Amino acid sequence: MTILDLPALERAVLALPQQYRGPGGVVGVVRDGEVILKHVWGYADLAARKPMSPGTLLPICSISKHFTCAVLLDAVGDPARLDKALDAYLPLIEGKRPNVAHLCHNQSGLRDYWALTVLQGAMADGVFRREDARPLLSRARSTHFEPGTRYSYSNGNYRILADLIEDHTGRSLSELYDRSTFGPAGMTTAALTPDTSISPNGVIGYEGNETTGYFEAENRIYWAGDAGISATLDDMLAWECFIDRTRDDDDGLYRRLSAPQTYADGTAATYGFGLAHETIGDVAISGHGGALRGFRCRRLHAASERLSIVVMFNHEADAHAAATALMKVALGHRDAEAEVGAWEGQQFGSYLEPETGLALSTRPLPAGRLELRFATAGDVLQIGMDGIARSGAVSLSANDTGLQMARERENLVTTAQRIAGKAKPDIAGRYRSSELDAEIEIVSTNGMLFAGFDGLLGKGAMHAMQPLADDIWLLSCKRSMDAPAPGDWTVRIHRDGRGAVSGLTIGCWLARQIGYIKVD
Secondary structure, rough: OOOOOHHHHHHHHHHHHHOOOOOEEEEEEEEEOOOEEEEEEEEEEEEOOEEEEOOEEEEEEHHHHHHHHHHHHHHHOOHHHHHHHHHHHOOOOOOOOOEEEEOOOOOOOOHHHHHHHHHHOOOOOOOHHHHHHHHHOOOOOOOOOHHHHOOOOOOHHHHHHHHHHHHHHHHOHHHHHHHHHHHHHOOOOEEEEOOOOOOOOOOEEEEEEEEEEEEEEOEEEEOOOOOOOOEHHHHHHHHHHHHHOOOOOOHHHHHOOOEEEEEOOEEEEEEEEEEEEEEEOOEEEEEEEEEEOOOOEEEEEEEOOEEEEEEEEEEOOHHHHHHHHHHHHHOOOOOOOOOOOOOOHHHOOEEEOOOOOOEEEEEEOOHHHEEOOOOOOEEEOOOOOOOOEEEOOEEEEEOOOEEEEHHHHHEEEEEEOOOOOOOOOOEEEEEEEOOOOOOEEEEEOOOOOEEEEEEEEEEEOOOEEEEEOOOOEEEEEOOOOOOOOOEEEEEEEEEEOOOOOEEEEEEEOOOOEEEEOOOO
């Protein structure tokens, strides 16, 4: 076990408010089952001058996912017991159907329902009711991939789980959290608070930054299972202490939640039961982050070191980076200095990845680095002496036909093909998706194209479209009901034998390969 340098960790904790600036935050560290550090700063509400405290309830957002899976294991047992109910929940799926274990491990291939709200005409600050979820989720006909073969993050997996668990047990999710997790762990004030328009104790989440200033985030969505829990720092540290107390219990909830998982081909998966798995040096880490407009949080647990770190902000600074930096200090880990290589200039540019149907772009950065834009946000990769660019999530290298991309966490190795040419502006009109029962309207405004989405949730705002290559456009979505937003949608235009526009396919990292037919 690593000898912890407590003064160094204390200095790192005290530096967080300046490194991750914003209205307020809390951080705590547990070692050997004891809380060894707590630090709180700033304000839960700037206008009311309400200080942040260890007892301030904050939304833990997607950290809720492993609590939902804990309820499943405790109250239901084998996930397969709910497989028939899942078939009834997803009556239209064609091809191989996902099972409940696939939901738990984000291997279902189902599109993320918060990304789909954009295509269904939702406004970022619109209302999403409890009863809106099932009609949106149950109309799915296709999946990103054959269930069990890949990883794709989908909040809808856990929203479905919550509904199945409540139906099976006849108890509310709130009651089940109390019985299975909050009560046993001594999380005395943690609660399910699914309506994000209501603050459990007056805490305000803030958008903005030091440059633009901070403004109150408005959230009006109902979520449960995928998120929805609010907890104090003291509650979260009680959970970490509970994990330590039950570490030697073979039937302990966290041991079962953090058990290794695999894909259908036997490859080790790095996500299971609502927990992400990574390593820092040679130390295995489990944990999860969470986000809602105005809030960010992250918890990390190193079982071999009996060490846990929790970071929560009521603003949008990078809680993941903050928690990881503290964990590295606690483990005495320093990232090795990489030998810097270089790419030829022609390797930078725009590509299309065939399986996802998404555009990929690379651009050079200083010091032998590059930026990859492919998923929800840009990723910075270091180019090695072997010509391979790497980050913790992805590696890129040139081959004879394009860029080979390996994404170990998703079990995806693919070659993205270079794209070129100029997008034609003759794409204005209306397009309809039969699967979503929704439409896209593309409008040309003196040469500048915009697209708007109409569907179950209304008529959404117009989004600017940018040409990328021949019949490929990007549509940027930086704000949506959930956070982070989908980012760039790739729009691929289809033409008939005469060259006339016949339809399009749109997708983002969270919701891919959705086909539309031109109707006007």
